[in-house]
Amino acid sequence: MRVAFLGKGGAGKTTTSAGFIRYLASKKPFVLAIDADVNAHLKGALHRTDWVNSGKDYEIGEEREEIIRYLKGTRKDLEGKDMVGTTPPSLDSRFISVSPEDELVKKYAAKSGNLALLTVGTYKESDVGGACYHVKLTGLQSFFHHLLDTENDYVVADTTAGTDNVATSLSFAYDINVFVVEPTKKSVQVYLDYIAVAPHLKDRTYVIANKVDNPEDELFILKHVEKDRLLGAVPQSKHLKRFEQGKKEALDDFMAEQAVVFEKVLETVEAKKRDWNKYLELLRTTHTKVCRDWLDDYFGFKLDEGLDTDFTYEKAFAKTQAKVPVSAK
Ligand SMILES: Nc1ncnc2c1ncn2[C@@H]1O[C@H](COP(=O)(O)OP(=O)(O)OP(=O)(O)O)[C@@H](O)[C@H]1O
Numbered sequence: 001m002r003v004a005f006l007g008k009g010g011a012g013k014t015t016t017s018a019g020f021i022r023y024l025a026s027k028k029p030f031v032l033a034i035d036a037d038v039n040a041h042l043k044g045a046l047h048r049t050d051w052v053n054s055g056k057d058y059e060i061g062e063e064r065e066e067i068i069r070y071l072k073g074t075r076k077d078l079e080g081k082d083m084v085g086t087t088p089p090s091l092d093s094r095f096i097s098v099s100p101e102d103e104l105v106k107k108y109a110a111k112s113g114n115l116a117l118l119t120v121g122t123y124k125e126s127d128v129g130g131a132c133y134h135v136k137l138t139g140l141q142s143f144f145h146h147l148l149d150t151e152n153d154y155v156v157a158d159t160t161a162g163t164d165n166v167a168t169s170l171s172f173a174y175d176i177n178v179f180v181v182e183p184t185k186k187s188v189q190v191y192l193d194y195i196a197v198a199p200h201l202k203d204r205t206y207v208i209a210n211k212v213d214n215p216e217d218e219l220f221i222l223k224h225v226e227k228d229r230l231l232g233a234v235p236q237s238k239h240l241k242r243f244e245q246g247k248k249e250a251l252d253d254f255m256a257e258q259a260v261v262f263e264k265v266l267e268t269v270e271a272k273k274r275d276w277n278k279y280l281e282l283l284r285t286t287h288t289k290v291c292r293d294w295l296d297d298y299f300g301f302k303l304d305e306g307l308d309t310d311f312t313y314e315k316a317f318a319k320t321q322a323k324v325p326v327s328a329k
């Protein structure tokens, strides 16, 4: 299952993502965390001190070309054409599993106990004046479209502020999109704008009310957000403030304040059954759209022509499972 936290700048996306990741890590054997925000603060918010990496703190936004080349595997259907973030897989692609043993996770993720963290990363000096974060996100898009995760796998992402996610194929990469919303008009509006522009995503989009001080705050949220979309409320936490002032044990008290909401997030995502065929259909439609909109012009040919149309994720699961060596079982 895949969960993304979205919302207005400063609403509490990183705090809530980190809390949910810690909550899952205390219950599940392995959690894959993704920092997909240009302001990469997730690692710090996880409050772990024992991170190890494979020799380098990778930013997958910087490594996107190498990642896409890796995922391309031995596929021949591209016939020398470029593979991009929205290119649907072929049976000859490489795939990813949610495991510390996965090649891509092993190389690019930082690890701390049963947590692995992939970071898209922020801008570099060379990006100043001419870079777009969507370009950095192409490796992550390809990552998700080649990720063969099951209901027992847990992937959680902190994302960029605002409605930005709607403009990439990451909008449908997650099983649920959870908006972290403060009880203010501006904060609620970001969620409302998102479902207005992408009504097809409404049934997978939910809200957590954050920094709620009193019953009026909850009533305010409920005036704008349908009851069945609201997963719960997290208080404006004194414990979090104490923790940020240096009182270490206050983090557990803050986690206790979040626990009921996180239980509901988990229950909600566990109730979703991903329809892999629909996912693939959406990916193919999206790829064709971006090809016609601008990729064809940019590359000088029709990038989506000749792609493996026999591919299904079911076949990919069957193929990769068959290839698992006995020693790795
Ligand atoms: N429930 C809460 N109670 C008290 N303070 C909170 C709560 N949630 C978040 N905060 C505080 O609000 C501030 C913003 O939180 P956070 O960095 O998580 O927001 P964000 O949405 O990730 O911001 P950005 O858009 O910059 O990425 C932080 O100082 C954080 O400690």
Ligand SMILES: [Mg+2]
Pocket: 013, 014, 015, 037, 039, 041, 158
């Ligand atoms: Mg943040």
